[in-house]
Amino acid sequence: MEVLIPIITMGALSFLFSFGLVFAYKKLKVEEDPKIEEVSEMLPQANCGACGYSGCRAFAEAVVRGDAAANGCPVGGEEVANKVAEALGIKAGEVIKKVVRVLCRGTQDAAKNRGVYLGISTCYASHLIGGNKQCSYGCLSYGDCVRVCPFDALYMGEAGLPVVMEEKCTACGKCVDACPRNLLELHPISQEIFVFCHSLDRGPTARKVCKNACIACGICVRACPEAIVLENNLAKILDYKKIDPETIPDIEKCPTGAIGRLRKDDEG
Amino acid sequence: MIDKTYILQSSPHFKDKDSVPKIMYVVILSLMPSFLTSVYFFRFRAIALFVSCIGACLATEALFLWLRKKPKHSLLDGSAVITGLLLAMTLPPSLSLDRAVIGAVAAIAIGKQVFGGLGHNIFNPALVGRAFLQTAFPVAMTTWIPPAMLKVNTVTFATPLDNLKFQDAVAQGTLTSLKDLFLGNIGGCLGETSALALLLGAIYLFYKRAIDWRIPVGIICALTVFTGIFWLANPDKYASPLFHILAGGLLIGAFFMATDMVTSPITPLGSWIYALGIGIMVGLIRLFGGYPEGVMYSILFMNTFVPLLNRYTRPRILGERREK
């Protein structure tokens, strides 16, 4: 008897509760496409939000609904895009690997400080009071972007500018949002030429506050008028694809180095 | 690469002759009468405790500044000295020095630096140190010696509040006289024995406007009303409000601990609520709690409400409409 009581109790309880679970399964079932689970499991589960949805699960739901493209996850890249596309039987589309670029060359030596900043040491706080640098468009060097990166793909370089490690960057775009001066942009990894300045100051002012600022002299525009224009005292690449590779040496004649090829020290 | 040395800081920008070190030194100066009376009453023991507490506080502060790579100038702004001074004042004179050092380290490390240093701490660091010691060494922290002036041949010596709580002093008629309480010729923590010395310091603080007057006034009023009700109802069982104000750590707590700028509310209404809370808690603990004294726990308890009080008693911005 002593042996039977526990067995009967446990057995009966499990039996009863299993009916509860069957009931719950039948009556309270949430109709959900099993594909959502399937897609969700393929995703990196970083929940970074780079796809524009609140997390990997939400993205999976959107893909299954047809709202998002199979290649919508920038973190997963081509591999995940292909898997997702295969699971759903749709075309993956071409995934262009993007990385983030820091478009400022206001190094410690080039850009002058405005004074001694004693506030909270974040770019955001510094930016609220006009920044610690004389240039009101350049990098503030407090590394908000570095701190926010979930993949440790950024670090603060010796020169006082954040440096991107291409191989770690997943183009999730968190740093882009974190920069109060919008100096970080996502670009295809193959793109080589950038305008490394955001200064809208007029030439003489821009030059005074930072040695590497765009002074809107127009040399680059003359070298490649199809793709580059001047807008608000700043050179702008309208369409990277239209830049003729042969004109690159001419573009690189920029007197301040504000436009040109990516240099070794801009990368990791 | 600095052309002109401007100082860049976000608002509010105070232009005032007060600075952190200046206020801190006012507080240190105001503690001097109590410091001197405790040295008078407890002689070498007092000096040894003060030196070891202040020394340990400074050393811990220095260690943390070095670990966290913070500028060293905040070491000498006086805040660590005050923590050490206040902690020593709340210790029983018989406490061994190594224990005092442990308390001082805990005060700075757990009470202040883990929160991010001066201005970021939630609790009064000196009281955190004392609470740590109270929990770590409950026996040593409740063993008292008589002041050197009194010739009593017992090893242990009860504080006036111990007498009240455990010996039923009101009924026995052995309650410590108010005169002894006022002058400090009693057993107790180093700095809390002499009400006179504490009041002298408090007057100087008021004169310098270094503390918010609402907090001590609120605490004393709340305690007076609370203990007064019971005293009037049954004077044979409960001690008078004046006894409660002069005995134990109430005065030092009300003037020097609860008024700590970092851990007290910033709005007038908030200060009133905070002070009343402390006063009533002290009354509750002393009359009905398990401990004879409750100033330390009352202040620490109300410290936790400070962020909330600051938030809900925030004055309306000029022209702002009340949200519906």
Next chain:
Amino acid sequence: MPAKSIRAEYLKGLWQENPVFRQLLGMCPTLAVTGAVINGIAMGLATSFVLIFSSLVISSIKKLIPSQVRIACYVVIIATFVTMADRFLAAFFLPISKSLGPYVPLIVVNCIILGRQEAFSSKNSVGRSLIDALGMSSGFVLALLILSSIREILGSGTFLGHQVMGAWFKPWLIMIFPSGAFITLGILLAIALVIESKAKQRR
């Protein structure tokens, strides 16, 4: 999930995914029973026993269990092993069983165990689950050992009941109390974070 080497699968429980220091799981026993080393070790071993055996059982019958009743099944299996551990302690190690009090039955709701079943054993082979459970158990025992050593040495001046501090040492009673547990755990977590961020910088 990329396949890891057996070594890495085991070692991850000790550091990268240490249940206490890195995942902050199983806080109840971690804080409650680490006042003395012997209790810490006993709790660690009892939890390990439950974790290892339930991982073994669950990973071997994972295909049989419909996912709708999996939690119910896991809990029944875990509870069975916990009861076995409890009775075993009460029968053969009475003093330990007494000092652990209600915390042995509470292993049932230790989130390390159900967490590993959900996250690992229900998806991996028996062998891999065993390695994972061994790693997690070692990590948990290690964490409890560190925590309880600090607390017992400072709180009672002893280690496993033997006097280790000289006569000059006065025990810090606070370390035996819950407040001491929280303070010690906080300091250990801070140290773990510093080590981890240093290691990250080096990588």
Next chain:
Amino acid sequence: MNLSSRMVIVLTSVGLISGSFLASVGLLTKERIALNRQQETEAAIVTVVPGTTNSQIVYEEEGFTVYEGKEDNGNLAGFAIYASGTGFQGKITLMYGTDSSMTKIKFLTIIEQRETPGLGSKITDVEAFLRYWENKDMSSSLTLHKPAASSPEELAPTEVNTITGATISSEKVLEIVNLSLERLRNLKKEGKLSSEEQDAS
């Protein structure tokens, strides 16, 4: 087999298998656990009623048990009373022994307690606390002697000592004992202690 019936079958069989495991574990450890408990009680009885070699329960209710202790030669050595109640921080269980006529408390021992280590836990300390309980008069409620006395001689027969710094724990122990003394007196009056009947016969 459809999913629903599979759910029922799997869960039920898991329950049955667990049940049988538990049953066998319970069976295997049952004797040992009972033995442990018995040994513990016996040890406590021998402490509070010295000379006992054989003991048996004469009255039992929740949290209150009276044991009768007999010497080797069958003479009544005394009674051991097991009582429990709430302390300052948790449950306190204790046992005290009386002489054979139930007039005096002989010894007190604390079986289980969770009082503050170093303060309240001194209730287990013979020097500081327990020796002040020897030979106390059982006919009325006991009281605490405040402040703490330094030797048992200072106390009246109905007084026990306070531990310095742990008044509440001392009070709680006193409360538990006083409560059980009252029960004991009532039981005696009602003649429910079987030994009394034996004596009468």
